Amino acid sequence: MIRVRVPATSANLGVGYDCLGMALTLYGTFTFDFSQKGIVVSGCPKEYQNADNLVLQAFFSALRAWGLPLPEGVALQIDTEIPVARGLGSSASCIAAGVLAAHAYGRGSETIDAQEVLRQCLQLEAHPDNLAPAITGGLCASFLSQSADDDLPRPFVATYPIQERYRFVTVIPDYEVHTQKARTLLPKTMRYADAVYQMGRCAAICKGLENGDEDLVRHACTDRMQEPYRKQLIPEYDAVRSLAFANGASAFYISGSGPTMIAIVDRSRSEALCAQLADAYPSWQVHCLSAAEQGGVVEDE
Structure with a gap:
């Protein structure tokens, strides 16, 4: 086994x-x-x-x-x-x-x-x-x-490695979004200015999550490439995002193709944010997660 x-x-x-x-x-x-x-x-x-x-x-x-x-x-x-x-x-x-x-x-x-x-x-x-x-x-x-x-x-x-101070408040709606449908919404071309915008922030967010620089994460995690288009598949996106920032989130993004949304927050504020979101969306799943340091493992029987 x-x-x-x-x-x-x-x-x-x-x-x-x-x-x-x-x-x-x-x-x-x-x-x-x-x-x-x-x-x-x-x-x-x-x-x-x-x-x-x-x-x-x-x-x-x-x-x-x-x-x-x-x-x-x-x-x-x-x-x-x-x-x-x-x-x-x-x-x-x-x-x-x-x-x-x-x-x-x-x-x-x-x-x-x-x-x-x-x-x-x-x-x-x-x-x-x-x-x-x-x-x-x-x-x-x-x-x-x-x-x-x-x-x-x-x-x-x-x-x-991700700085242990961060928590990832994960909000899972009670409906599906399929990756292929989410991809069809994206434009076929991108301006150089937007590509430069993305590249700098993509590199910076990795360092911000690694060293715990909350201000860097906040400014880096603002997408122009896919979220402005994909959020239309998540009717509650703007409301959830506003609630997250009003309750201490440092950053907010769509996980994968959605509809799950994740708020990056300091652990000291994470439980309160989780409670606020769970209260606002009682039929959804809301989890206060950490980054998993270890990937898939074969466990002993």
């Missing part, structure tokens, strides 16, 4: 569209039992209780890519706090869990190579912004590069 625990992830952090991602202390746990034949999946909607389940796709894809033997059967139990289609990396957590489980199943005695695991994950989801922090933890800046010698694009990841 193999058990894998993977954190939720928040992509973009406002100004880091498709290149920044952060692991959060909200988790999915995936348990693999190989004692029976056939495929059994539980703990998820019925339409995913089969061999097309994304976790199992990632598991078998990695075993085949690494030339490892396949089990005769798998019983997969999914227990997750990460909601689907809310902008918290639910698909990345499934893919990372499947590949990490494949490594443990076929290469249990070997040290996990995070770069190799990430490359395999990218065969199922082409964006490393959520996958990188799901595997390594912390804050990740990532990109893909391919040279003439490479069969596939290579992921490059720079990781940043």
Whole structure:
């Protein structure tokens, strides 16, 4: 039996569209039992209780890519706090869990190579912004590069520890926003002035989160590239943002493609802000989270 625990992830952090991602202390746990034949999946909607389940796709894809033997059967139990289609990396957590489980199943005695695991994950989801922090933890800046010698694009990841003073008050509406729909809203071109605006802030927010510079985070986390367009899919965006800043938030952004929104706040003000948001939106989930220092892990049974 193999058990894998993977954190939720928040992509973009406002100004880091498709290149920044952060692991959060909200988790999915995936348990693999190989004692029976056939495929059994539980703990998820019925339409995913089969061999097309994304976790199992990632598991078998990695075993085949690494030339490892396949089990005769798998019983997969999914227990997750990460909601689907809310902008918290639910698909990345499934893919990372499947590949990490494949490594443990076929290469249990070997040290996990995070770069190799990430490359395999990218065969199922082409964006490393959520996958990188799901595997390594912390804050990740990532990109893909391919040279003439490479069969596939290579992921490059720079990781940043996040200052422990920060909390991430995570507001999860009770409706979905799908990534593809959110992408269709974005313009096809961008002015140089806006690109310069983004680049400076994208670099600065990483340092501000690393060293606890609240003023730097506040001024850096103001996006021009995607949030002005995507917020139209979240009718309550402006009201939630105003409430967050009125109650001590340093910064506010849409997590991934939404509809989840996150307020960055000092821990001394986080519980009060969480209570205010939960009171204002009682049918939504509101969590006071920290950055997860560790990415996906295979836990001892």
